[in-house]
Amino acid sequence: xxxxxxxxxxxxxxxxxxxxxxxxxxxxxxxxxxxxxxxxxxxxxxxxxxxxxxxxxxxxxxxxxxxxxxxxxxxxxxxxxxxxxxxxxxxxxxxxxxxxxxxxxxxxxxxxxxxxxxxxxxxxxxxxxxxxxxxxxxxxxxxxxxxxxxxxxxxxxxxxxxxxxxxxxxxxxxxxxxxxxxxxxxxxxxxxxxxxxxxxxxxxxxxxxxxxxxxxxxxxxxxxxxxxxxxxxxxxxxxxxxxxxxxxxxxxxxxxxxxxxxxxxxxxxxxxxxxxxxxxxxxxxxxxxxxxxxxxxxxxxxxxxxxxxxxxxx
Amino acid sequence: xxxxxxxxxxxxxxxxxxxxxxxxxxxxxxxxxxxxxxxxxxxxxxxxxxxxxxxxxxxxxxxxxxxxxxxxxxxxxxxxxxxxxxxxxxxxxxxxxxxxxxxxxxxxxxxxxxxxxxxxxxxxxxxxxxxxxxxxxxxxxxxxxxxxxxxxxxxxxxxxxxxxxxxxxxxxxxxxxxxxxxxxxxxxxxxxxxxxxxxxxxxxxxxxxxxxxxxxxxxxxxxxxxxxxxxxxxxxxxxxxxxxxxxxxxxxxxxxxxxxxxxxxxxxxxxxxxxxxxxx
Amino acid sequence: xxxxxxxxxxxxxxxxxxxxxxxxxxxxxxxxxxxxxxxxxxxxxxxxxxxxxxxxxxxxxxxxxxxxxxxxxxxxxxxxxxxxxxxxxxxxxxxxxxxxxxxxxxxxxxxxxxxxxxxxxxxxxxxxxxxxxxxxxxxxxxxxxxxxxxxxxxxxxxxxxxxxxxxxxxxxxxxxxxxxxxxxxxxxxxxxxxxxxxxxxxxxxxxxxxxxxxxxxxxxxxxxxxxxxxxxxxxxxxxxxxxxxxxxxxxxxxxxxxxxxxxxxxxxxxxxxxxxxxxxxxxxxxxxxxxxxxxxxxxxxxxxxxxxxxxxxxxxxxxxxxxxxxxxxxxxxxxxxxxxxxxxxxxxxxxxxxx
Numbered sequence: 027x028x029x030x031x032x033x034x035x036x037x038x039x040x041x042x043x044x045x046x047x048x049x050x051x052x053x054x055x056x057x058x059x060x061x062x063x064x065x066x067x068x069x070x071x072x073x074x075x076x077x078x079x080x081x082x083x084x085x086x087x088x089x090x091x092x093x094x095x096x097x098x099x100x101x102x103x104x105x106x107x108x109x110x111x112x113x114x115x116x117x118x119x120x121x122x123x124x125x126x127x128x129x130x131x132x133x134x135x136x137x138x139x140x141x142x143x144x145x146x147x148x149x150x151x152x153x154x155x156x157x158x159x160x161x162x163x164x165x166x167x168x169x170x171x172x173x174x175x176x177x178x179x180x181x182x183x184x185x186x187x188x189x190x191x192x193x194x195x196x197x198x199x200x201x202x203x204x205x206x207x208x209x210x211x212x213x214x215x216x217x218x219x220x221x222x223x224x225x226x227x228x229x230x231x232x233x234x235x236x237x238x239x240x241x242x243x244x245x246x247x248x249x250x251x252x253x254x255x256x257x258x259x260x261x262x263x264x265x266x267x268x269x270x271x272x273x274x275x276x277x278x279x280x281x282x283x284x285x286x287x288x289x290x291x292x293x294x295x296x297x298x299x300x301x302x303x304x305x306x307x308x309x310x311x312x313x314x315x316x317x318x319x320x321x322x323x324x325x326x327x328x329x330x331x332x333x334x335x336x337x338x339x340x
Numbered sequence: 341x342x343x344x345x346x347x348x349x350x351x352x353x354x355x356x357x358x359x360x361x362x363x364x365x366x367x368x369x370x371x372x373x374x375x376x377x378x379x380x381x382x383x384x385x386x387x388x389x390x391x392x393x394x395x396x397x398x399x400x401x402x403x404x405x406x407x408x409x410x411x412x413x414x415x416x417x418x419x420x421x422x423x424x425x426x427x428x429x430x431x432x433x434x435x436x437x438x439x440x441x442x443x444x445x446x447x448x449x450x451x452x453x454x455x456x457x458x459x460x461x462x463x464x465x466x467x468x469x470x471x472x473x474x475x476x477x478x479x480x481x482x483x484x485x486x487x488x489x490x491x492x493x494x495x496x497x498x499x500x501x502x503x504x505x506x507x508x509x510x511x512x513x514x515x516x517x518x519x520x521x522x523x524x525x526x527x528x529x530x531x532x533x534x535x536x537x538x539x540x541x542x543x544x545x546x547x548x549x550x551x552x553x554x555x556x557x558x559x560x561x562x563x564x565x566x567x568x569x570x571x572x573x574x575x576x577x578x579x580x581x582x583x584x585x586x587x588x589x590x591x592x593x594x595x596x597x598x599x600x601x602x603x604x605x606x607x608x609x610x611x612x613x614x615x616x617x618x619x620x
Numbered sequence: 621x622x623x624x625x626x627x628x629x630x631x632x633x634x635x636x637x638x639x640x641x642x643x644x645x646x647x648x649x650x651x652x653x654x655x656x657x658x659x660x661x662x663x664x665x666x667x668x669x670x671x672x673x674x675x676x677x678x679x680x681x682x683x684x685x686x687x688x689x690x691x692x693x694x695x696x697x698x699x700x701x702x703x704x705x706x707x708x709x710x711x712x713x714x715x716x717x718x719x720x721x722x723x724x725x726x727x728x729x730x731x732x733x734x735x736x737x738x739x740x741x742x743x744x745x746x747x748x749x750x751x752x753x754x755x756x757x758x759x760x761x762x763x764x765x766x767x768x769x770x771x772x773x774x775x776x777x778x779x780x781x782x783x784x785x786x787x788x789x790x791x792x793x794x795x796x797x798x799x800x801x802x803x804x805x806x807x808x809x810x811x812x813x814x815x816x817x818x819x820x821x822x823x824x825x826x827x828x829x830x831x832x833x834x835x836x837x838x839x840x841x842x843x844x845x846x847x848x849x850x851x852x853x854x855x856x857x858x859x860x861x862x863x864x865x866x867x868x869x870x871x872x873x874x875x876x877x878x879x880x881x882x883x884x885x886x887x888x889x890x891x892x893x894x895x896x897x898x899x900x901x902x903x904x905x906x907x908x909x910x911x912x913x914x915x916x917x918x919x920x921x922x923x924x925x926x927x928x929x930x931x932x933x934x935x936x937x938x939x940x941x942x943x944x945x946x947x948x949x950x951x952x953x954x955x956x957x958x959x960x961x962x963x964x965x966x967x968x969x970x971x972x973x974x975x
Contacts, residue, residue: 063953064961067834068763074953075861095952100861103916155654158763230657232680232689234897236865236951252902261894262883263690292951294679294867296655346742347709349693349880349893390696390703390891391884395907420907433700556910583906585880585896588739592877593896593904595926596912597847598933603739617850617925619912 031169032071032091032152040192042084044144045116049081054116054142058100060093061086070154070161075100089118091152091169096288098127098242101136115141120148121182125284126242128187128322135245138187145188147196150177176287176300179205182320206308208301228268230295233261237289237299243279250274276302281310281328285320348588351388351436357411358431364496368462369427370415376406377440381447381470382579382607385439386587387414389425396584396602399440400465402472412437415465415499441587442606445470445577447481450549454484458562460534460554461492464499466579466606467553472503475511486511487543491519491534495527517541535561538569545570551577563610573611580605580613580620596620622803624785624821626792627811633669635809637661640715643808644752647685648672649718655679658716672718673756673786673793677765677943681873682716682723683730686747689870691893693880698887708890709743714751715805717784722767722943724755724779726873732935733876752805755780757828759787764944766957769839772941775828782806785824794824835957836942842960844932850925854966858959859920861952866897868946868955869923874931874939877903898922924959 041059048054061076073093077100078084097117104115119127124145130136153174160167170178184195212220238244238251251259251271259271283303290300310316314327354373362368379385379399388394399406401413418427429435447470455474459467474483488508492498498518509516519530519537530537535558543550550571552562559578566576582594582601589603597616599605608616636646646661649672656678661668692708727748734744758765758774767774777783781802785794792814797803806813816824869875879896883889896903899919905911913919931939946955 063958066947066957067838069835069947070763072953077860095861099863103860226652230652230655232870232895234865234867234870235900236863236867239863239865240951252900257883260883261690261879261881261896262890262892263894267883292863292865292867294655294871294949295657296653296679346746347693347707348739348741348743349891350707350709351694351705353703353705388882388891390705391882391889393882394880423907429700434703436705581906582912583904585878588741589737590734590739590741590876591879591893591896592898592926593879595922595930598930617847619918619922 029071031167031172033088034090037089037146037193038087041089041118041144041146042087044190044192045078045087046081046084048116048142049078049084053114055079055114056104056116057084057087058097058115058117059087060089060097060118062088062090070157072154089146091150092154092157093118094151094154094291095240096123096126096242096286098123098130098136099240099245101127101130101141102245116144117141119143119145119185119188121180121184121186122148122176122284122286124185124187125182125320125322126286129242129282129284130245132322133245143185143188143190145185145191147184147191147193148177148180149183149196150174150180174287174291176285176291181318186321206304208298209304209308212301212305224269224272225265227297228272229265230297231263231268231272232295233263233268233271234294236292236294238275240288240292241275241279242284242286242288243282244275246278250278272299272302276306279303280306281326282322283307283320284322348590349438349586351386351394351438353434354412354437356429356431356433356435359429362415362499362501363492364494366427368415368417368497368499370400370413370500371426371429371435372401373412373414373435373437374410375437376410376412379403379406379440380444381473382443382445382466383440384442384466384587384602384606385412385414385437386441386584387416387422387426388436389422389429390434390436392425393422394436394585395420395422396441396587398466398469398579398606400468402469402476404473404476415462415468417462439587441602443604445551445607447474447477450474450483451481452484452547454543454548455486456543456548456550457486457488457490458534458538458550458552458554459488459490460558461497462499463552463554463558464490464504465553467551468500468503470551471508475508475514478513484513484547486514487517487541488515489517489519489534489538489541491521491532491537493521495520495524495529533561534558535565538562538565542569545572545575549575549577553579556581573614574609576610577607578610578613579607582620622797623818624794624796624816624824626790626794626814626816629669629793631811632793632809633666635811636669636715636717637664640809644713644715646715646717647682649675649678649682651675658682658685658718669717673784674759675718676760676762677720677722677945678718679945679949680871681726681943681945682719683727683873685714685716686727686744686751687730687876687878687893687895689895691878693891693893696889696891708892711743711747711750714747715754716751717754717756719753719755719780720758720943721755721772721774721776721779722765722770722941723873724753725767725772725941726943727753728779729874729931729935729937729939729941730876732937736935752782752801753780755783757783757785757787758831759828761831761833762944762948764835764947765833765942766835766839766944766947767942768833768836769841770938770940770942771841773828774831774833775825785828787824787827790820790824835944835947839942839957839960842928842938842940844938845925845929845963847929847933849929849963849967850921852963852966854962855921856917858954858962859916862899862916862920862954863951864899864901864916864919865951866895866899868950869897869899870895871945871949873941873943873945874927898926920954924956924963927956928963 060073150173156172358372360370585591589600594601734741777798927939
């Protein structure tokens with residue numbers, strides 16, 4: 027029963043047929059998609075990223091509600107230069123993925139011509155933790171009750187860039203769904219109380235860099251967190267270094283975060299990293315009048331220096 | 341606090357006695373530091389600049405000279421943060437040293453054999469300790485003739501000039517062949533890469549041990565040359581250089597297969613290397 | 621070693637929070653926003669012991685308390701000509717309560733690295749000697765647990781000093797001593813002890829034995845990999861989805877790699893051992909730029925070859941205790957069970973030795 031909620035066999039057939047055509051015609055040299063992991067007894071079903079190069083492998087491709095990772099950052103692993111055909115990749119993009127890809131394109135990390143996008147209007151992925159509470163026993167579960175919180179608040183179900191859509195667009199919820207409830211709660215705290223909240227959160231951080239590595243806005247060629255000159259961040263994990271790490275990352279993605287929620291989903295320690303990004307998002311909306319602060323644009327509010335800026339520094 | 345002597349990563353603090361420029365461009369300096377400990381040729385030590393970090397450096401002084409003069413010598417090429425910081429230091433400055441680490445060149449097993457040393461650039465540093473040790477113990481181990489082939493990019497890049505041009509050629513039964521990749525107006529010697537030069541010299545493999553150390557590409561080509569000349573894998577000795585952090589086989593860094601370079605190496609015969617996954 | 625006993629839960633709780641906490645640093649698992657983490661017992665609310673022993677496995681393995689993420693080596697102060705250096709390696713008398721049998725076994729494996737080879741790490745050994753491990757039998761394993769497949773029994777007291785059996789229906793809390801250290805520690809608490817009859821002890825074991833662990837059956841009993849597996853084509857394929865984060869290694873109870881890192885604050889500074897991960901691209905990158913493991917293929921291969929082949933060659937053990945943390949947390953499902961399955965298929969297809 028739950029399995030039926032997760033799958034869309036019709037869409038999968040469309041996807042496989044189209045990818046086969048694209049590979050056989052040579053329009054793309056590889057396809058970034060998802061495959062279902064081997065089913066393990068008692069363990070939640072999970073679909074993971076895969077790369078398809080051979081048209082006879084398209085049967086591996088799936089698209090379901092447990093395709094959690096975004097695929098766009100894998101584009102950065104592909105070889106650049108030389109024969110550009112090597113990098114001509116096809117991939118599945120949902121709304122959030124398309125924003126993430128826009129981010130990489132605007133940062134000149136991926137060029138639009140290199141990618142062929144199969145757009146899938148998306149109505150949400152399930153939350154593994156919510157699913158684990160009902161899987162596999164509960165006979166009747168509503169989809170709404172197991173959807174990921176980020177997906178519940180999503181205002182970009184339809185891809186904003188694509189080469190073709192695999193199915194009809196879905197209606198978008200108004201963007202007011204992004205209501206910054208938790209941000210407002212944190213803003214209401216005194217500085218000391220707020221410090222305590224973040225101290226508790228960051229003290230759990232183990233610096234595994236999963237958040238950075240999934241983040242589409244973290245696309246620097248050389249991350250400052252790995253530079254030992256200047257060694258602003260070392261591998262030491264004193265609380266001051268933890269604050270430094272999270273602040274550097276938050277400021278680097280400020281105004282560039284696309285709100286995909288991947289950082290929070292992968293954090294093994296359950297740290298509310300996303301609240302920092304949402305605080306910036308809220309400020310940008312309020313201070314710069316951006317209706318949709320997640321939408322990547324050519325010039326970001328915090329990405330351009332204006333000589334007439336009333337502030338002297340930055 | 342742990343009791344004294346229990347902390348395996350605690351270095352002792354040594355004062356730099358002397359700093360010598362080895363090359364014209366100043367990218368290699370030899371540091372002579374006060375104090376010594378027992379070690380054998382090929383062994384390394386973790387040298388640290390406090391506040392910057394540690395790095396593994398081979399000990400280039402020979403054990404005999406080191407014990408006599410109560411000093412240790414390290415030839416250091418400027419390649420990264422720690423070595424850059426070391427290069428800033430002058431006599432009187434203090435550095436941390438812990439060691440010795442790793443195995444040593446198996447010179448005890450070469451009794452009666454001819455010795456062929458092949459070095460490139462800073463790769464002469466560990467060989468220098470061994471060469472001086474072998475020269476000093478030539479009678480004890482009844483070594484045959486010693487041949488040293490050494491090369492660098494340019495005449496100005498040749499290290500340990502006093503020894504390669506002065507002391508070693510004067511030693512009994514010892515020949516030094518020098519080469520540079522590119523000569524200059526004053527260079528009268530051989531011009532060419534080390535592996536080709538070895539091929540020209542064509543040392544005989546019979547009763548000979550070849551010990552080579554230098555940049556990875558040079559080692560690779562030298563091994564090829566030695567194979568062509570008829571050297572067997574167990575007649576060829578080299579050293580591996582890998583990133584190291586602890587020096588005692590605990591930190592997992594210099595792990596190649598089931599070996600730790602810092603503990604089971606850095607000295608390996610070619611026969612031993614071939615048993616390891618090619619990941620170094 | 622000795623018979624199973626029961627003690628009064630509240631009496632034990634009072635002792636641990638009182639007298640024991642004055643003599644030892646006592647660490648217990650707590651639930652922090654849904655993440656189970658070990659925290660120092662300072663001002664516990666009553667009922668903490670019952671809560672602690674009923675918690676599921678911690679996100680970070682208990683044994684990491686003996687090899688902390690930032691572990692001081694030395695402190696220095698002064699300038700280049702007058703440095704003063706002091707030993708900063710420390711060990712305290714430690715009680716870790718709530719250790720799962722998988723994490724306790726992991727310490728046995730780490731002993732082989734730090735304590736059983738030449739060049740003993742005396743700081744680790746001293747900590748090990750000064751630590752009392754109070755295990756807790758697994759009442760409710762996670763679906764991702766497969767310790768039985770890796771030769772760990774989720775109720776065994778073998779690798780702990782004391783073992784708690786938190787099963788229902790007993791009067792008091794069932795305990796078993798499994799070392800002299802545990803015996804002495806227990807005696808030091810002066811608790812009212814009731815010895816259980818042999819048949820009750822057997823009932824307890826039967827209770828835990830009967831708790832199913834489906835994933836263990838799926839995993840079976842893996843054999844070590846041979847060095848030939850280094851060349852298998854599978855490594856390139858499976859590593860494509862790796863994110864190059866260090867999550868799997870930092871959550872793994874048998875991963876122990878570290879870096880030695882200096883942090884300087886003006887004239888003062890600290891050198892520490894810090895966790896490091898072979899999954900990070902720069903793990904092996906040398907100052908000159910040479911990197912023996914330049915792509916994800918080499919790095920993912922290293923992680924699994926290290927656990928399944930190299931440690932077996934060197935220490936005679938596969939370095940996995942089946943705790944299931946990588947199975948649960950790897951963001952792209954590149955975990956021990958999945959890789960093992962794929963390796964088995966590959967070896968079966970290629971006619972190689974089984975696993």
